[in-house]
Amino acid sequence: MSTATSHKLEFVRTLPTDAVRQIQWNFADRYDLQMLVQSARAVARGPVARLVADGGRNSHEWTEAKAELLDAFDRAGITGVFMDPEEGGFLVGPKNLALALVAFELAWVDGGAATASLAGCLALAPIHERGTHEQKERYMRLASPPQPGEDRKPWRGAFCLTEPIPYVGVDTGMLDGKLRVADWTPGKEPLLQVEKRGRFITNIGFANFVTAAVDSADERIKGSCMVILEEGDPGIFDRGTATKKMVHQLSSTGDPVFQLGIPASRIVGGYDIQQGVIVPRYSHSEVIEAVFRRTRVTVGVMTAAKLLSAVEPIIRYQRARFRGAATATPGSVRYEMGLQAREDALHRLVDVWATGEASASLGFHAARVFDELDPLEREIDELVSQRGVRGARAKAKLFRQVSEEAAELVLLPKDDPKRARLKSDPLCRFLLLDSVADVLCPAAKLWNTGWGTHMMREAVSLMGGYGITEDCPGFLGNKWMDAQLEATYEGPEAVQRRQLSVTMCQPLFLAQFRSWIREMRAIASDHPGTGACTLATAMTLWLWTLDRLTHAKDAEGAKLYQSARQGVTFPLADALCWLLAVRCQILDVLELERRGGQDPSVAEGLAGFLNFFGDLCHVQSARASGEAARILAELVFGYNRHPAWDEAGYQGCFRIDELDELEGFVPGISACATDVIGPDGAHPPKAGPCAKCNGAEQFLLLHNKLDTCLTGARLAKDRAAEALAKIMIPEVLDYPA
Ligand SMILES: Cc1cc2nc3c(=O)[nH]c(=O)nc-3n(C[C@H](O)[C@H](O)[C@H](O)COP(=O)(O)OP(=O)(O)OC[C@H]3O[C@@H](n4cnc5c(N)ncnc54)[C@H](O)[C@@H]3O)c2cc1C
Numbered sequence: 061m062s063t064a065t066s067h068k069l070e071f072v073r074t075l076p077t078d079a080v081r082q083i084q085w086n087f088a089d090r091y092d093l094q095m096l097v098q099s100a101r102a103v104a105r106g107p108v109a110r111l112v113a114d115g116g117r118n119s120h121e122w123t124e125a126k127a128e129l130l131d132a133f134d135r136a137g138i139t140g141v142f143m144d145p146e147e148g149g150f151l152v153g154p155k156n157l158a159l160a161l162v163a164f165e166l167a168w169v170d171g172g173a174a175t176a177s178l179a180g181c182l183a184l185a186p187i188h189e190r191g192t193h194e195q196k197e198r199y200m201r202l203a204s205p206p207q208p209g210e211d212r213k214p215w216r217g218a219f220c221l222t223e224p225i226p227y228v229g230v231d232t233g234m235l236d237g238k239l240r241v242a243d244w245t246p247g248k249e250p251l252l253q254v255e256k257r258g259r260f261i262t263n264i265g266f267a268n269f270v271t272a273a274v275d276s277a278d279e280r281i282k283g284s285c286m287v288i289l290e291e292g293d294p295g296i297f298d299r300g301t302a303t304k305k306m307v308h309q310l311s312s313t314g315d316p317v318f319q320l321g322i323p324a325s326r327i328v329g330g331y332d333i334q335q336g337v338i339v340p341r342y343s344h345s346e347v348i349e350a351v352f353r354r355t356r357v358t359v360g361v362m363t364a365a366k367l368l369s370a371v372e373p374i375i376r377y378q379r380a381r382f383r384g385a386a387t388a389t390p391g392s393v394r395y396e397m398g399l400q401a402r403e404d405a406l407h408r409l410v411d412v413w414a415t416g417e418a419s420a421s422l423g424f425h426a427a428r429v430f431d432e433l434d435p436l437e438r439e440i441d442e443l444v445s446q447r448g449v450r451g452a453r454a455k456a457k458l459f460r461q462v463s464e465e466a467a468e469l470v471l472l473p474k475d476d477p478k479r480a481r482l483k484s485d486p487l488c489r490f491l492l493l494d495s496v497a498d499v500l501c502p503a504a505k506l507w508n509t510g511w512g513t514h515m516m517r518e519a520v521s522l523m524g525g526y527g528i529t530e531d532c533p534g535f536l537g538n539k540w541m542d543a544q545l546e547a548t549y550e551g552p553e554a555v556q557r558r559q560l561s562v563t564m565c566q567p568l569f570l571a572q573f574r575s576w577i578r579e580m581r582a583i584a585s586d587h588p589g590t591g592a593c594t595l596a597t598a599m600t601l602w603l604w605t606l607d608r609l610t611h612a613k614d615a616e617g618a619k620l621y622q623s624a625r626q627g628v629t630f631p632l633a634d635a636l637c638w639l640l641a642v643r644c645q646i647l648d649v650l651e652l653e654r655r656g657g658q659d660p661s662v663a664e665g666l667a668g669f670l671n672f673f674g675d676l677c678h679v680q681s682a683r684a685s686g687e688a689a690r691i692l693a694e695l696v697f698g699y700n701r702h703p704a705w706d707e708a709g710y711q712g713c714f715r716i717d718e719l720d721e722l723e724g725f726v727p728g729i730s731a732c733a734t735d736v737i738g739p740d741g742a743h744p745p746k747a748g749p750c751a752k753c754n755g756a757e758q759f760l761l762l763h764n765k766l767d768t769c770l771t772g773a774r775l776a777k778d779r780a781a782e783a784l785a786k787i788m789i790p791e792v793l794d795y796p797a
Pocket residue numbers: 179219220221222228229230231259260261262263305308313545548549550551552553554555626
């Protein structure tokens with residue numbers, strides 16, 4: 061990394077080792093997670109890879125061979141990651157990072173295998189987040205892997221929200237699943253009848269229980285809720301036909317039909333009886349919100365794994381491309397470097413790698429934020445009840461007050477003694493972190509999967525025709541298609557953009573975003589080669605644009621920043637995601653610099669890693685800033701009407717005779733005037749008089765500055781490309797093709 065005491069000349073020698081990743085992604089102190097990574101990797105590069113190589117993806121059906129993967133997950137401890145030790149798991153504390161790491165390892169080889177494992181957690185998540193004590197006890201234990209010597213098959217679960225068209229899809233409110241009272245003897249627990257049809261439900265081929273979203277179709281039940289269905293419940297538990305998907309074939313997906321009788325105690329989170337009406341404690345959307353908030357991060361990490369997994373097979377392909385040809389003799393450039401003698405091949409791979417780094421950093425950063433948030437959330441629940449704050453309104457009022465104060469505190473200088481309050485007050489800490497989590501989760505899901513899919517295409521293209529065959533090492537073609545599913549399920553891009561368009565405007569998030577700009581400038585001052593300064597300028601440009609759009613109107617006088625105006629809010633959310641991802645990437649490289657020297661296995665090649673990763677940050681920062689600037693310029697100017705050659709347009713133009721006169725006072729003015737109207741009203745052949753910047757002068761200044769901030773970015777790319785051509789890779793890929 062370019063620092064004052066630069067390690068400049070050293071190139072990266074090998075692909076990043078586990079020890080490097082552990083430091084970058086902040087789990088160097090977590091031996092339990094390191095072990096988990098190893099066991100998940102053994103399953104991914106062993107049974108999962110073999111099944112893919114043997115054509116396991118060529119069938120839609122849930123087969124014996126696919127089912128064996130579930131047993132492999134159990135044995136490797138993957139199934140137990142979701143549970144606490146007292147529920148049959150083995151990890152103490154929050155599990156977001158752990159689940160993200162497992163997903164990363166499995167998706168490195170096959171996204172469907174990762175999904176099969178994650179879908180079980182998704183089924184349990186409503187119970188984990190909002191379930192009653194009894195529900196947690198029952199289902200966590202049933203779903204936990206058998207302990208040594210225990211002869212028991214763990215229960216598998218499915219999460220059923222999506223319904224056949226025209227009901228639930230992106231719009232999760234359009235529920236057709238129904239809940240009615242079947243029998244309610246006074247003084248006894250009500251019995252309920254569930255009617256629910258699902259569409260594209262993962263794990264349905266083998267699930268023993270299902271958490272399903274339903275709405276009341278009975279005046280004795282209030283609103284919607286989620287219910288737990290079991291395969292032994294009286295009625296119909298029809299798994300439906302397998303979905304003919306072109307992706308993730310190692311997971312089971314189908315359109316089930318349920319018509320089941322269940323006790324009311326299966327309502328997730330329980331219920332109260334109020335004036336003869338069953339009132340679920342949580343609506344289905346409240347449960348879903350709590351669940352997806354965490355699980356979407358893991359999906360984002362899956363696509364990051366695909367990009368990073370593509371690097372090694374591509375390098376190997378590029379280097380060996382011409383070996384065996386008569387003209388490519390050992391020692392010749394063709395033989396030794398193959399396609400890597402070509403700049404474009406290297407530059408494109410640098411882009412794939414840089415995107416993979418940024419998306420992994422964003423995803424793992426988000427997972428760590430949720431790990432920090434989980435215990436805080438519980439602490440705050442207790443604190444709020446101790447303070448006697450009752451009801452959602454009173455709680456929201458308290459949070460509002462504290463957030464305003466916290467937003468002010470964030471912007472005080474670092475050494476201001478008042479800032480200590482931020483760290484010591486759990487409510488402040490919680491609100492700060494919560495506002496960041498509200499942005500990072502949709503950002504990781506949106507950017508990693510959406511842009512990641514584009515970049516997977518790029519990765520596939522680097523393998524030429526091989527890339528789109530089943531024989532492609534690293535299964536890159538599969539991964540490209542699979543990435544599109546990751547961009548779709550658990551809410552496609554529109555859902556993430558919609559959420560971001562609200563959460564990214566919250567004052568508490570914006571206060572922290574402003575402090576991140578300062579943070580990036582400070583980093584740039586010590587590490588000028590990371591692109592942190594460019595990023596800080598792009599972040600400033602984004603803030604300026606948000607402010608402008610929230611106050612400005614379009615040519616028709618309509619408000620620009622409003623929820624119905626997705627053409628404004630959604631691109632602005634996209635621009636933000638680019639910037640957030642690089643920020644996380646830069647922070648991770650700094651972490652490696654800070655702690656790398658403490659681990660002898662990392663210390664040896666540390667300078668090379670720092671130089672290379674620093675250059676990747678610079679490359680990515682230039683790309684991200686450029687993308688953001690392109691989007692922002694279109695938003696700032698795109699809603700103004702372009703002047704026409706009409707009366708209003710002529711007002712801003714010079715007339716030729718007027719210009720002649722002016723020339724006497726201001727020599728040379730005619731050379732600067734672009735819009736000159738002739739005596740007969742003739743005008744230059746173009747769309748209209750040039751548009752003015754209408755109060756956006758500061759934007760133009762910043763945009764201009766950003767362009768010059770790109771200075772050096774291509775040099776970084778050249779250096780990264782040179783390093784890529786020298787990096788050592790193993791002789792063969794460690795999983796079959
Ligand atoms: C293999 C697979 C596995 C799945 N597993 C599960 C599962 O286990 N459980 C489950 O419940 N579901 C599951 N799903 C369903 C998945 O979550 C949905 O397909 C997804 O949420 C999109 O819904 P949809 O297909 O109805 O798309 P639609 O809602 O029809 O969306 C189509 C397009 O319109 C856009 N759009 C829709 N509404 C808006 C809007 N308001 N504003 C702007 N744009 C909009 C969308 O972004 C999208 O581009 C799975 C799907 C697949 C393919």
